[in-house]
Amino acid sequence: MPMTVRVLISDKMDPRAAAIFRDRGIEVDERPGLTPEELKSIIGDYDGLAIRSATKVTKPILEAATNLKVVGRAGIGVDNVDIPAATARGVVVMNTPFGNSITTAEHAIALMFALARQLPEADASTQAGKWEKNRFMGVEVTGKTIGLIGAGNIGSIVATRALGLRMKVAAYDPFLTPERAVELGVDKVELDELLRRADFITLHTPLTDQTRNILSRENLAKTKKGVRIVNCARGGLIDEQALKEALDSGHVAGAALDVFETEPATASPLFGTPGFISTPHLGASTSEAQVNVAIQVAEQMSDYLLLGGVTNAINMPSLSAEEAPRLRPYMALAENLGKLAGQILGEDVRSVAVEVEGAAAALNQKPITGAVLAGLMGTYSQTVNMVNAPFLAKERGLDVKEVRHDREGDYHTLVAVEVGTSHGVRRVAGTLFGNKAPRLVEMFGVEVEAELTGSMIYIVNTDAPGFIGKLGTALGEAGINIATFNLGRRAAGGEAVALVAVDGDVPPAVVGTLSKLEGVREVVPLRF
Ligand SMILES: NC(=O)c1ccc[n+]([C@@H]2O[C@H](COP(=O)([O-])OP(=O)(O)OC[C@H]3O[C@@H](n4cnc5c(N)ncnc54)[C@H](O)[C@@H]3O)[C@@H](O)[C@H]2O)c1
Ligand SMILES: O=C(O)CC[C@@H](O)C(=O)O
Numbered sequence: 001m002p003m004t005v006r007v008l009i010s011d012k013m014d015p016r017a018a019a020i021f022r023d024r025g026i027e028v029d030e031r032p033g034l035t036p037e038e039l040k041s042i043i044g045d046y047d048g049l050a051i052r053s054a055t056k057v058t059k060p061i062l063e064a065a066t067n068l069k070v071v072g073r074a075g076i077g078v079d080n081v082d083i084p085a086a087t088a089r090g091v092v093v094m095n096t097p098f099g100n101s102i103t104t105a106e107h108a109i110a111l112m113f114a115l116a117r118q119l120p121e122a123d124a125s126t127q128a129g130k131w132e133k134n135r136f137m138g139v140e141v142t143g144k145t146i147g148l149i150g151a152g153n154i155g156s157i158v159a160t161r162a163l164g165l166r167m168k169v170a171a172y173d174p175f176l177t178p179e180r181a182v183e184l185g186v187d188k189v190e191l192d193e194l195l196r197r198a199d200f201i202t203l204h205t206p207l208t209d210q211t212r213n214i215l216s217r218e219n220l221a222k223t224k225k226g227v228r229i230v231n232c233a234r235g236g237l238i239d240e241q242a243l244k245e246a247l248d249s250g251h252v253a254g255a256a257l258d259v260f261e262t263e264p265a266t267a268s269p270l271f272g273t274p275g276f277i278s279t280p281h282l283g284a285s286t287s288e289a290q291v292n293v294a295i296q297v298a299e300q301m302s303d304y305l306l307l308g309g310v311t312n313a314i315n316m317p318s319l320s321a322e323e324a325p326r327l328r329p330y331m332a333l334a335e336n337l338g339k340l341a342g343q344i345l346g347e348d349v350r351s352v353a354v355e356v357e358g359a360a361a362a363l364n365q366k367p368i369t370g371a372v373l374a375g376l377m378g379t380y381s382q383t384v385n386m387v388n389a390p391f392l393a394k395e396r397g398l399d400v401k402e403v404r405h406d407r408e409g410d411y412h413t414l415v416a417v418e419v420g421t422s423h424g425v426r427r428v429a430g431t432l433f434g435n436k437a438p439r440l441v442e443m444f445g446v447e448v449e450a451e452l453t454g455s456m457i458y459i460v461n462t463d464a465p466g467f468i469g470k471l472g473t474a475l476g477e478a479g480i481n482i483a484t485f486n487l488g489r490r491a492a493g494g495e496a497v498a499l500v501a502v503d504g505d506v507p508p509a510v511v512g513t514l515s516k517l518e519g520v521r522e523v524v525p526l527r528f
Contacts, residue, residue, distance in 0.1 A: 005305050006045060006067075010034055011052035013074055014287075014294035024302040040064045048301045050074060051081075052293075053263075053281060059085040072301040074293040075100055075284055076153075077234060078314055079207055087315040088392075090385035094300050094313045098153060099292030100284035105157035107283045108202050108232045109165075111256035115200075115228040116141055118254075120277050139199075142166045147198030149214060150205030150233065151176045151186065158202055159184050170194050173205075195222040200230065207234035217242035220252065228254040232283040235260040244269045247276055258283045316387050317366040327363055330415060331371040331386070333430045333438035336452040336528055337417045338375025340428050340440065343526050344458060347380050351399035351420035359413035359435075361404045369402055372417050411441065440486075443497060448488030450499045456526040457506055462519040463489045463496040470517055475502065478510045495521075 005026045009017060012032045021028040026048075034042075036056065043049065043065040050072045051057065057071055062085045071081055073095040086093050114120060117138035125132045146162045148155045151171040159169045169186040172194045181188035191214075194201070201223065205211040215229065215238040223229075229252060231238055240261055246252040247270075256277040260268060263281060270276050284290070303309035308328060309321030319327065334354070342349070354369045373389035377396075384392055393400050399420070416429035429442040430452075440450045450456075461467055468485070475482055481503040489496035506525040514523045 005047050007048035007050060007301065007305070008043065008046040009050045010039060010055040011050075011074075012054075013050060013052060013297075014290045016291060017050060017074065017294035017298040020295060020298035021302060024306060026302060026305065036061065043068065048072065048305055050297055050301060052284075053077065053080055055080065057081040057086065062086055062089050062091060065089070065091070070094065070301050070304050072096075072297040074290075074297040076104075077206065079234065083315055087388050089383060090388040092304060092310060092313050092316050092387050094297070094304070094311065096293045096296040096300070097312055099296050100286075100289035101153040101157055103286040103289035104232055104283040105154050105161060106286075107258060107279070108154070108158050108204070108230050109161050111230045111232065111258065111277065111279070112141065112146070112200055112202065112228070114277055115230070115254035115256050115275075118275075121274075141200070144168070144199040145170055145197050146200045146202060147172065147189075147194040148186070149173075149191070149194065149201065149203045149237075150211075151181075151184065152204060154233075155202075155204035156184055158204065159186050167200075170197055191219070192222060195219055196224065198224065198227060200228050202230040203233045203237050205233055205237065207236045212236050213239055215239065215243070217245075220246045223252065225251055226253045228252070228256075230256045232258040235263060235265075240268065240270055244273055244276075247273045315391075316370075317364070319364060319367055323364055327367050329432050329436045329438055330360060330363065330368050333432060334368045334371035334415050334417075335375035335378075336438060337415060337428050337430055337440070338372040338377075339379060339528055340375075340443070340452060340526065341417055341419045341426065342376040342379035344524050345419055345421055345426060348421045348423070349376065349398065349419055350422070351401070351418075351425075352376065352393070353401040353403055353418040353420075355403040355405065355414075355416040355418070355429075357405040357414040357416070358408035358411060360415055361406045365402050365404060368415060369400065372415075373398075373400065376417075376419070414441075416442070440499070443488070443499075446488040446490055446495070446497045448486055448497050448499060450486035451484070451501070452499075452526075452528045453501060454483070454528060455502050455505055456528065457498075457500045457502060457511075457514070458522070458524040458526055459498040459500065459514065459520060460522040461496055461498070461517070462521070463491075463493050464519050467496075467517070467519060468498075471498070471500070471514065474513055474517060475500070475510070478507075478513065480504065480506065480510060499526075 007021050007026050007028045009030045018028045048070045052074050059082050068091050070092045078095050081093050118136045122136045145168040148171040151173040162169050163185050170189045171186040172191045217239050220242050254275040258279045300311045303321040307321045308324035310319040354372050370386040370389050373393050374386045377384045411431040414431050418425050418427045426444050430440045433439050483501040486499040511523050
């Protein structure tokens with residue numbers, strides 16, 4: 001029977017998101033406004049969590065999320081998600097990077113005009129019956145310089161709109177290439193020059209260690225007298241207390257904030273300051289943007305939960321929903337090769353090289369490598385999976401290498417794993433029969449063909465007549481039924497390898513008995 005997949009939508013989201021989940025056979029609960037305690041108490045029931053900016057996906061929430069596989073952010077900023085904690089727990093975090101960009105850029109332009117013409121104050125005064133025609137003298141934007149701090153998706157759209165308004169555009173963005181600046185029609189400048197030149201400053205960066213407080217007291221002091229500032233990006237980019245003082249002194253003529261250091265911002269020293277305008281994080285709030293991000297997040301999360309496709313993930317390489325089914329048998333093979341090596345070699349692993357050959361070389365190798373690492377490290381860590389395996393491998397100092405051979409060898413497709421240990425390099429390799437059935441074909445230099453499945457016993461012995469009979473008898477006496485027997489050997493009378501699939505677990509006492517059989521060098525019970 002197919003497993004039930006469940007998603008929780010914990011913020012207010014366009015109903016089209018829930019409809020998509022349901023259409024794709026996913027059970028969905030819409031519970032906006034949960035307290036952190038309530039979320040923590042129910043999150044263990046869900047495979048996916050769809051959020052906007054209100055839900056804080058903290059470490060304690062993730063620790064309680066024992067079934068969670070994906071967090072989908074219907075929007076851009078993921079600063080309300082503890083990404084390292086999600087990654088460590090193997091939870092994919094994805095966002096929808098373009099769905100609300102136009103809307104947010106338009107909000108920045110709207111706030112710029114609201115500042116230029118003091119629209120909120122003029123509206124309040126007029127509706128209060130004052131008709132203060134002489135109080136509200138505005139400024140034109142035509143011919144003025146707008147300074148963009150951050151010229152990514154949203155900043156670039158603001159640039160095009162500002163150029164359409166016949167403004168001059170200067171942009172400070174260390175990652176903006178000169179070619180892109182020319183294409184956009186903006187002047188690429190350093191921050192100090194932007195601060196000195198801009199009549200309007202608008203912020204469009206994420207909040208990072210480099211951008212936090214980018215409009216600090218010191219930098220605000222470097223701005224042109226009479227500057228007007230818009231922030232539709234993230235709270236924390238501006239020193240709010242210093243901004244208040246700059247507004248009070250008249251150095252800054254106006255400031256419009258859609259985002260605050262602490263949200264919801266129900267109190268702020270800025271509230272009531274002349275020249276200050278605010279909106280409650282409305283940058284993305286248009287029906288068009290909310291439909292876009294709701295549809296996109298639901299499609300992306302469903303693709304991941306149902307097909308393994310990964311789009312717009314912050315903590316994992318992309319994998320299209322079309323690629324995912326082709327990769328699935330490879331990932332099963334890769335994970336089992338990793339498990340095989342991990343169970344036999346233990347924690348003494350220093351390096352891992354994953355080689356793909358023939359048909360496998362035409363595929364996206366990252367998921368194959370992730371599956372090998374997940375299988376390998378899963379033998380000594382409970383919480384490892386494809387998402388966190390590359391990070392955990394790095395944390396452990398494992399040297400991970402990927403090798404690709406386009407040519408076919410003995411098999412039309414092959415995945416090989418070379419594991420470096422303190423005793424040297426050991427190699428296991430497998431192929432797909434009929435492009436779908438994973439099979440081990442080589443183990444530590446011995447050709448042995450086996451399906452890695454269920455409970456198995458790995459035995460190394462000296463090849464000698466009668467050994468298989470003795471082994472069968474020992475297992476029979478222990479009440480263990482043999483399902484399949486797979487054998488390989490280096491040379492007649494030399495080292496031989498047996499991979500025996502059995503029904504049920506192999507107790508340590510049986511491992512002890514088998515180890516004492518004549519000629520046996522090594523016995524390892526395996527689980528796949
Ligand atoms: N108010 C809202 O409702 C709302 C809606 C959507 C997005 N946002 C926020 O807007 C911001 C921009 O979003 P985007 O989609 O344009 O992101 P983006 O990633 O496309 O662009 C961000 C740009 O910032 C630049 N940048 C990074 N560090 C910088 C630094 N130290 N100095 C200058 N530039 C730097 C990057 O190079 C990039 O070009 C994000 O913080 C996002 O969360 C807010
Ligand atoms: O969901 C929202 O309303 C805000 C979205 C915005 O902050 C974003 O980063 O996309």
